Amino acid sequence: MEPYKTIIEIISAVLILIAFELLNRKSLKGYSFMAIGQFLAFAICLMTDLWFLAVMHFVNFLLMVRGYYKWK
DSSP states (O other), X not given: OHHHHHHHHHHHHHXXXXXXXXXXXXXXXXXXXXXXXXXXXXXXXXHTTOHHHHHHHXXXXXXXXXXXXXXX
């Protein structure tokens, strides 16, 4: 299970970095990438019992979904 966690963490980090670049370019896709990255980070934090970080990532996920629908 540990290699899968590491792979998901890396994918999450890459998606969040891509999302920051897209959001800097004022692209709507940035919200989607960020939401997916935040949700993956939320899942990893839950698996590793980092509850506070999991809640924070989930809140960020919800904010990205809200931002997407607000902009759209």
